[in-house]
Amino acid sequence: MATRSRKGKKCTVIGGCGFLGRYIVERLLEEGYTVSVFDIAKTFEDDRVKFFVGDLCQEKDLAPAISDVQTVFHCASPPPSSDDRDLFYRVNFVGTKNIISACKKAGVQKLVLTSSASVVYEGTDIKNGTEDLPYAKKPMDYYTETKVLQEKEVLAANSPEENFFTVAIRPHGIFGPRDRQLVPILVDTARAGKTKFMIGNGENLVDFTYVVNVAHGHLLAAEHLHKDSPVCGKAFHITNDEPIPFWTFMSRILEGLNYPSPKMGLPYLLIYYLAAFLQLLCLLLKPIKEIKPTFTPMRVALAGTYHYYSCQRAKQLMGYKPVVPLDEGIKLTVKGYAHLQNNN
Numbered sequence: 001m002a003t004r005s006r007k008g009k010k011c012t013v014i015g016g017c018g019f020l021g022r023y024i025v026e027r028l029l030e031e032g033y034t035v036s037v038f039d040i041a042k043t044f045e046d047d048r049v050k051f052f053v054g055d056l057c058q059e060k061d062l063a064p065a066i067s068d069v070q071t072v073f074h075c076a077s078p079p080p081s082s083d084d085r086d087l088f089y090r091v092n093f094v095g096t097k098n099i100i101s102a103c104k105k106a107g108v109q110k111l112v113l114t115s116s117a118s119v120v121y122e123g124t125d126i127k128n129g130t131e132d133l134p135y136a137k138k139p140m141d142y143y144t145e146t147k148v149l150q151e152k153e154v155l156a157a158n159s160p161e162e163n164f165f166t167v168a169i170r171p172h173g174i175f176g177p178r179d180r181q182l183v184p185i186l187v188d189t190a191r192a193g194k195t196k197f198m199i200g201n202g203e204n205l206v207d208f209t210y211v212v213n214v215a216h217g218h219l220l221a222a223e224h225l226h227k228d229s230p231v232c233g234k235a236f237h238i239t240n241d242e243p244i245p246f247w248t249f250m251s252r253i254l255e256g257l258n259y260p261s262p263k264m265g266l267p268y269l270l271i272y273y274l275a276a277f278l279q280l281l282c283l284l285l286k287p288i289k290e291i292k293p294t295f296t297p298m299r300v301a302l303a304g305t306y307h308y309y310s311c312q313r314a315k316q317l318m319g320y321k322p323v324v325p326l327d328e329g330i331k332l333t334v335k336g337y338a339h340l341q342n343n344n
C-alpha cells in the first residue's frame with residue numbers, strides 16, 4: 001500500500017510542453033499531483049514541474065522520466081500539418097511502442113493516450129458518432145493513419161494480469177489560448193484573403209472542444225483507470241457536447257479578432273476535388289519547389305462535412321461533462337489571441 005500511495009499521485013506527461021499537454025500539466029498540479037514533463041523541447045518554466053528533455057523515439061530517453069510514477073499521459077505528436085510520413089510513423093507508432101515498453105519495465109500502472117476522433121473519419125459525414133464506429137479503412141492523411149496504429153497499440157497493451165491499464169481519449173477540434181494549429185492557421189488564411197467564401201452551405205455541424213475540457217477528460221480517465229474498471233482498454237470521445245456549424249465557429253473567431261467572415265458558400269465537391277488536384281500538383285512539383293497548400297483535402301473535408309461525436313460513454317463510465325461551455329471557450333480564445341487581432 002505504501003508503494004502505491006507513494007506513487008499514487010506521481011505522473012509524467014509526455015508531450016507536456018505542447019498545447020494540450022501543458023493544460024494537462026496545469027490541471028494535474030491543481031489537483032495536487034507531482035508532475036514530470038517529458039518533451040523534445042522545454043518551452044516553459046515551472047518550479048513545481050520536473051522536466052526531462054528527450055526524444056520518445058529513443059526508449060532509453062524515456063526511462064528516467066517515468067521512473068517511480070503511477071500514471072503516464074502520452075499526448076506527444078508531430079504537428080498534423082507536417083508532411084513527413086517517416087516522422088509520423090517514428091513518433092506516433094514506433095515511439096508509442098517505446099512508451100508502452102518503457103512503462104511496463106518501469107512498473108507504471110496507467111497509460112492515458114491522447115488519440116483523436118479522426119481515427120474513424122474518412123471524409124464523409126459522421127453525426128453523433130460513437131466509439132463503436134470502425135477505424136477508418138482509408139484515413140485521409142498519414143497523420144490520421146498513424147493515430148489509428150497508435151490507438152490500436154495502446155488499447156491492445158491493456159493487461160490487468162500485468163497490473164498495466166490503458167485508455168485512449170479521442171478529442172476533436174481542440175481550441176483555446178496557446179493553440180498552435182487552429183487559430184494561427186485560420187488567421188493566416190484570413191490575412192491571405194482566403195476566407196471570403198465558405199466551403200459548402202455552412203450547415204455542417206462539427207465538434208470543437210475547449211482545451212480545458214480535454215484536459216479534464218484525461219484526468220477523469222486516469223482516476224477511473226484501475227483493476228476491474230470498465231474504462232480499461234477502451235476509447236472515449238471527449239467533446240464540448242455542443243456541435244456547432246463549422247463556419248459559425250470560424251466566423252465567431254474571425255469576427256472576434258476583427259477579420260471579415262465568409263458570407264457566401266462554394267460547392268463542397270468542387271473545392272474538394274480542386275484541393276485533391278492541387279495536392280497532386282504539389283507532390284509532382286516537390287523536387288523543384290516545396291509548396292504547402294492551405295486547403296488540403298483533409299481540411300476541406302473537415303470544413304464541408306458533418307463530424308460530431310457522442311461522448312455518452314465518457315458521461316456514463318467516467319462521469320464526464322464539459323467544465324467550460326463552448327460560448328465561454330470561444331470568448332476566452334478570442335481574448336487569448338488579441339495579439340493576432342486585425343488592426344487594418
Ligand SMILES: NC(=O)C1=CN([C@@H]2O[C@H](COP(=O)(O)OP(=O)(O)OC[C@H]3O[C@@H](n4cnc5c(N)ncnc54)[C@H](OP(=O)(O)O)[C@@H]3O)[C@@H](O)[C@H]2O)C=CC1
Pocket residue numbers: 014015016017018019020021038039040041054055056057074075076077078079091095114115116117147170171172173174175180181
Ligand atoms: N489539436 C487538435 O485539435 C487535436 C489534437 N489531438 C492530439 O492531441 C495531442 C496533442 O496535440 P497538440 O497539443 O495540439 O500538439 P502540440 O504539437 O502542441 O504538442 C505535441 C508535443 O509533443 C512534442 N513532441 C513531438 N515529437 C516528440 C518526440 N519525438 N519526443 C518528445 N516530444 C515530442 C511536441 O514538441 P515540438 O512542438 O517541439 O514538436 C509538442 O510539445 C496529439 O497527440 C494530437 O494528435 C487530437 C485531436 C485533436
Ligand SMILES: CC(C)CCC[C@@H](C)[C@H]1CC[C@H]2C3=C(CC[C@]12C)[C@@]1(C)CCC(=O)C[C@@H]1CC3
Pocket residue numbers: 080115116117118172173174181182185186189195295299300302303
Ligand atoms: C479551411 C480553413 C479556413 C480552416 C482553418 C482551420 C483549420 C486549420 C482547423 C479546422 C479544423 C481543425 C482540425 C485539426 C487541425 C486544424 C483544423 C484543420 C485537426 C486535424 C488536428 C489534429 C486532429 O487530431 C484532428 C483535428 C480535426 C480538426
